[in-house]
Amino acid sequence: MLNIAVLDDYQNVAFECANWSELAGKGSISIFNDHIHCSEPLIDRLKEFEIICAMRERTPFSKEILHRLPKLQLLITSGMRNASIDVKAANAQGVTVCGTDGLPYPTAELTWGLILDLARNISRENEAVKLGEWQTTLGVGLKGKTLGLIGLGNLGGQVADYGNAFGMNVIAWSENLTDKKARDKNARYVELNTLMSESDFISIHTVLSERTLGLIDSSKLRLMKKSSFIVNTSRGPIIDESALVEVLENAQIAGAGLDVFDLEPMPSEHPLVTSSRTIITPHIGYVTEETYKIFYEQTVECVTAFLNRKPVRVLN
Numbered sequence: 001m002l003n004i005a006v007l008d009d010y011q012n013v014a015f016e017c018a019n020w021s022e023l024a025g026k027g028s029i030s031i032f033n034d035h036i037h038c039s040e041p042l043i044d045r046l047k048e049f050e051i052i053c054a055m056r057e058r059t060p061f062s063k064e065i066l067h068r069l070p071k072l073q074l075l076i077t078s079g080m081r082n083a084s085i086d087v088k089a090a091n092a093q094g095v096t097v098c099g100t101d102g103l104p105y106p107t108a109e110l111t112w113g114l115i116l117d118l119a120r121n122i123s124r125e126n127e128a129v130k131l132g133e134w135q136t137t138l139g140v141g142l143k144g145k146t147l148g149l150i151g152l153g154n155l156g157g158q159v160a161d162y163g164n165a166f167g168m169n170v171i172a173w174s175e176n177l178t179d180k181k182a183r184d185k186n187a188r189y190v191e192l193n194t195l196m197s198e199s200d201f202i203s204i205h206t207v208l209s210e211r212t213l214g215l216i217d218s219s220k221l222r223l224m225k226k227s228s229f230i231v232n233t234s235r236g237p238i239i240d241e242s243a244l245v246e247v248l249e250n251a252q253i254a255g256a257g258l259d260v261f262d263l264e265p266m267p268s269e270h271p272l273v274t275s276s277r278t279i280i281t282p283h284i285g286y287v288t289e290e291t292y293k294i295f296y297e298q299t300v301e302c303v304t305a306f307l308n309r310k311p312v313r314v315l316n
Helices: 039-046 063-067 087-092 106-120 122-130 154-165 179-184 192-198 241-249 289-307
Strands: 002-006 027-031 051-054 074-077 096-099 146-150 169-173 201-204 229-232 255-258 278-280
Touching: 002 289, 039 063, 051 289, 063 087, 074 289, 087 096, 096 289, 106 122, 106 154, 106 201, 106 229, 106 255, 106 278, 146 154, 146 192, 154 169, 169 192, 241 255
Parallel strands: 002 027, 002 051, 051 074, 074 096, 146 169, 146 201, 201 229, 229 255, 255 278
Antiparallel strands: none
């Protein structure tokens, strides 16, 4: 019988979201609800497992870590892309890497929730009312404001639709964006510096890569209006975190809505968490019942198919 590890099930819902009983008698399943940052305790936990089911980009599987998991045969990730897995190294080691489908809309919906919260102080007013206070802040409207999108692909395009529905002026930039592609999404193409300086709300929807690591640095953040907000539901390191802390502490921008961070889970004492100018969510862009049902049902499917020597959705 094979040992199967299910990692980073923070909400302890893996068994609720899929029928794992079809693996009865074929594998012994261990569910882990916590997250391990350090490689040594991670290796110690996983070294006896032949199959590991990982949540996308929570736990890294570098060449060094994979090399120290000699029993590993199958590594499954939620989603069909996971930058935290060295797929080439896994292939060289004879480890099959498989993925699952996902849903295209939950992250875009959360993005808009963060924008609305920043604009109308929803979280703050909720807490104020519970403390016995009434009308403590002054919000801003979205109609007529400029929404700047860094990335106008699938997710960025959906957020552009939301912005247009709210009567906003939508502008966009990315490395490969053109005037025509922007117009097709009812947006206007501008240079990045222009986007940073003209936008009232900036939202990031580009993938993390060598080109985008630290893309929004101190020089870019300082171009923003004092009244503007920035939202990141993509990947934390796209924004220089220390530079963001600085502009928030100095009130150089109005605020930030953040779902992703350099280190996750986020330390509770981190200045982005304690800041009065931030709305923080714990990387829940994709965390919906509908998404998790797909993730875990297809994870079980990946295990079953592998055991039948007919692996599906193979990434390597």
